[in-house]
Amino acid sequence: xxxxxxxxxxxxxxxxxxxxxxxxxxxxxxxxxxxxxxxxxxxxxxxxxxxxxxxxxxxxxxxxxxxxxxxxxxxxxxxxxxxxxxxxxxxxxxxxxxxxxxxxxxxxxxxxxxxxxxxxxxxxxxxxxxxxxxxxxxxxxxxxxxxxxxxxxxxxxxxxxxxxxxxxxxxxxxxxxxxxxxxxxxxxxxxxxxxxxxxxxxxxxxxxxxxxxxxxxxxxxxxxxxxxxxxxxxxxxxxxxxxxxxxxxxxx
Numbered sequence: 001x002x003x004x005x006x007x008x009x010x011x012x013x014x015x016x017x018x019x020x021x022x023x024x025x026x027x028x029x030x031x032x033x034x035x036x037x038x039x040x041x042x043x044x045x046x047x048x049x050x051x052x053x054x055x056x057x058x059x060x061x062x063x064x065x066x067x068x069x070x071x072x073x074x075x076x077x078x079x080x081x082x083x084x085x086x087x088x089x090x091x092x093x094x095x096x097x098x099x100x101x102x103x104x105x106x107x108x109x110x111x112x113x114x115x116x117x118x119x120x121x122x123x124x125x126x127x128x129x130x131x132x133x134x135x136x137x138x139x140x141x142x143x144x145x146x147x148x149x150x151x152x153x154x155x156x157x158x159x160x161x162x163x164x165x166x167x168x169x170x171x172x173x174x175x176x177x178x179x180x181x182x183x184x185x186x187x188x189x190x191x192x193x194x195x196x197x198x199x200x201x202x203x204x205x206x207x208x209x210x211x212x213x214x215x216x217x218x219x220x221x222x223x224x225x226x227x228x229x230x231x232x233x234x235x236x237x238x239x240x241x242x243x244x245x246x247x248x249x250x251x252x
Contacts, residue, residue, distance in 0.1 A: 022167045025059045027208035030251050031231040036239030054126045062122035066115050067134035068098040100137050103153040112156040119160045129167035131189050132157050136173040151179050158184035174198050177205045194223035224252035
């Protein structure tokens with residue numbers, strides 16, 4: 001461990017041996033991103049919200065929002081763990097109307113306890129891996145959080161998953177690709193990396209263990225051509241189920 005906390009994250013040991021080998025999602029697999037609702041789909045890998053059940057007989061990734069508070073889960077959090085501005089008001093991610101969690105040094109251990117419980121349930125439910133979202137929340141914090149805070153928080157999440165034999169995904173956040181070893185992440189889930197010409201940045205670090213979600217067909221087709229070794233899916237931005245007229249799915 002070469003991160004800022006010298007092998008520990010606020011009293012949480014992160015150098016403990018982890019079960020080996022960890023099962024990673026197979027590269028170039030058929031994949032579906034079902035965060036908006038679970039439904040039957042013949043694929044090899046699937047990502048679903050932590051409150052959904054995993055699909056049987058395939059590789060399942062459990063989506064966990066570890067750095068921000070989803071609007072329907074505000075009651076689950078101690079108000080003291082919410083990041084606040086100088087006026088004491090919660091700092092909000094305007095794209096998703098989500099409050100940022102305060103992952104600074106004095107709050108991380110308490111956040112880790114909550115998320116550890118979620119990861120434990122992912123494991124007991126039968127998921128194979130976890131995808132921790134909003135790793136880049138520090139970039140929306142108005143300078144109140146920093147890269148080192150995000151990395152240290154991710155270390156605690158990785159330890160929680162690894163201690164249960166589950167793999168951990170880095171979700172987006174190209175600025176932190178060079179911190180992979182520090183964060184102990186195992187594969188990547190990248191949204192719109194073809195759109196932003198970042199897929200090569202992910203493969204340089206994670207090899208073929210990169211799962212790509214695109215929301216524009218041209219970007220999807222570009223990815224299928226340039227990165228045929230990756231798992232790439234085209235979805236609608238709201239990730240709705242097939243019962244909605246807005247549903248979009250394609251894979252390559």
